[in-house]
Amino acid sequence: MIPKTTLARIVARQRKNLDDRIAGMPRAILASMPYLTDQALLIGGVRGSGRSTLLLQMLQNDYPQAWYTDFSDARLAGFDSGDFDKLSALVAESGKGILLLDKVDYAQGWARFIGSKLAEGIKVVATVSLDTLLAVQQARQEGTDLQLAGSAAAQEAVVSASLFIPRRLGLFGYLEFLEAVHRRGGEEAVEEYLLRGAFPECCRPGRTASLLSLYDLIVNRDVLIAKGVRDRVTLCRIALFLLTATGGGVTANAVRNQLKVKSVSTVTEHMEHLERAGLVAFVPILGTTPGRQAVNPRKVYAVDTALAAALSPEESLSRERLFATMIHNHLARKYDAIFYTPECGGCDFVVAEEGFIAGCIQACYDGDDPDLMQMKIEGLSEAMRQGGQRRGLIVTLGRSERIPVEEGEIEIIDADTFLSE
Numbered sequence: 001m002i003p004k005t006t007l008a009r010i011v012a013r014q015r016k017n018l019d020d021r022i023a024g025m026p027r028a029i030l031a032s033m034p035y036l037t038d039q040a041l042l043i044g045g046v047r048g049s050g051r052s053t054l055l056l057q058m059l060q061n062d063y064p065q066a067w068y069t070d071f072s073d074a075r076l077a078g079f080d081s082g083d084f085d086k087l088s089a090l091v092a093e094s095g096k097g098i099l100l101l102d103k104v105d106y107a108q109g110w111a112r113f114i115g116s117k118l119a120e121g122i123k124v125v126a127t128v129s130l131d132t133l134l135a136v137q138q139a140r141q142e143g144t145d146l147q148l149a150g151s152a153a154a155q156e157a158v159v160s161a162s163l164f165i166p167r168r169l170g171l172f173g174y175l176e177f178l179e180a181v182h183r184r185g186g187e188e189a190v191e192e193y194l195l196r197g198a199f200p201e202c203c204r205p206g207r208t209a210s211l212l213s214l215y216d217l218i219v220n221r222d223v224l225i226a227k228g229v230r231d232r233v234t235l236c237r238i239a240l241f242l243l244t245a246t247g248g249g250v251t252a253n254a255v256r257n258q259l260k261v262k263s264v265s266t267v268t269e270h271m272e273h274l275e276r277a278g279l280v281a282f283v284p285i286l287g288t289t290p291g292r293q294a295v296n297p298r299k300v301y302a303v304d305t306a307l308a309a310a311l312s313p314e315e316s317l318s319r320e321r322l323f324a325t326m327i328h329n330h331l332a333r334k335y336d337a338i339f340y341t342p343e344c345g346g347c348d349f350v351v352a353e354e355g356f357i358a359g360c361i362q363a364c365y366d367g368d369d370p371d372l373m374q375m376k377i378e379g380l381s382e383a384m385r386q387g388g389q390r391r392g393l394i395v396t397l398g399r400s401e402r403i404p405v406e407e408g409e410i411e412i413i414d415a416d417t418f419l420s421e
Contacts, residue, residue: 002079004086010075011090015068023057024200028176029169030057036098036123039162040114043125044133045169046278046303047222048214050200051127054169055102058125066098066125067091071106081109088113091122101126111146111159118163129222130278136166170333171198171304174419187398190415194319194326197306211310215279222277229273234261238270242280242300244312247321249297250282279303281332286339286350286386299340299348301328323365323415324348327395330419331361345375347383347392357387367396367412381405393418 002010027050034041045051052070059066069087071079084107091099099117104110105128114124128136139146139161146161172180174193180203181196183189196203202210219239220232229235237259242250252267261267274280283299302308305322328349331338335351335358349361360383362376373394380392390408395418403410 002076002083002086004089007076007083007086008090010073011069011087014070014073018056018059018068021056023060024053025176025180026057026061027054027169028173029054029167030061033058033167034165036125038118038121039165040118040124040126042128042133042136042164042166043169044128044130044136044166046130046171047218048199048201049169049171049278051169052102053200055100055125055127059100063098063100063125065096066100067094067096068100068102069104070102071110072103076107079107081112083107084109084113088116091117097121098123099125103127103129105129105132115159115163129226130168131222131226131276133166133168134276136161136164140164140166171329172200172203173198173333174330174416177203185416185420187414187416190397190419193419194305194322195309197304198329199304199307202306208310211304211307215307215311218277218279223270223273226277227273229270231266234259234266235270235273237261238267239274239279240311242271242274243302243308244314244317245300246280246302246305246308247318247324248300250300251297254297281328283328283338283340283349286341286383296342301325303329305329320363320365323397324363327361327363327415327418341379341383341386343379343386344382345379347379350383350387357389360384360387360389360392362392362394364394364396367394367399377403377405377410380410381407384408384410 043051043054059068099122101124104126114126117124136146144161146159177193177198178185178189183192197211199211199214202214219236223229224232224235238255241255241259252264252271256264256267275282280303281301283301284293285296287293302325305325308325309317309322328338331349331351335353337352339350341347341350347360348363350357351359351361360380362380364372364376366372376394380394384392384407392410394410394412395415396412398414399412400414401412403412
């Protein structure tokens, strides 16, 4: 329990310290933020995506008179539901009608507190972990009350997920990257984006140490501690395997055999934890039945190309695989779901929106390799046939042209143009 007077001093110092912080380049997501209503705006993302900076930008540009509290502050360690009562009294005394709460899910009872503020007519913007955001999104889709995993769950009163508007903050998109590093687009810029990566604080040259430090934080804090994992060595081995296998197909059983893990259920559980922490994403095979997806490998993609390359024991990861990872991460920002097809050489990405197939895309770093390009065309044509699409895309590093096929037309497009759309 934190005394009210101590809590007031900590919050006041937090707010004063913001005056010395530089908000930096405005994030693209700000343009699509909804107006604050009787629902709380909940912003989540992988650690290092810039959630705190985004909240600072909103504070400085949109809500300069808002109340602000950072729950990751070490001075607020152990903040619980009783302390929220004191915070509520301080907010009432301030007369402020908007709350900006950074990493609010560090504290037990956060959802109930936000619900009570909304009931009082106070507007709320809060940042949370990706795991928390995914829990809120799932509850909203299922129309259920919010059920949060972890040690704080028992402290949460029943709160309707409909009280929250979830928004996921990704890493830098290509255009944001260009603005951040002051570059014009083009083939060389795409190569630079591929190698530097998309983490806002780590996209500058020579930041391998920062990437590795961030990786350790995600594994240790967002998975090991947050999920109560006991075997750190096994978790780290699985995380490293998945990140450096980016662009390839994996199954839990294959990972178990490769790493000599005792139980396939342990691998399955750790893979889910790492996905919910944001380190990797899995792409299932396109299929109409859960059985077809269950028996086939899933493609794995690292959250960031530079992170995957930095962790690889090889001298350098395949540019083809890193290029495919970059294209996947771009598509993941735009579409609800992504699948792949294995037939006729396979199609890397079949994207869907609201349950309907919206496009078929191949990633082909070397567009001048005739054998590779022919395989990509054949796999894409079959995916177009399966998905009822008349147009398909092959994204290359620098080649552009159009090719008529029986199913319609395939457009070969350079990555700079594709990533800029």
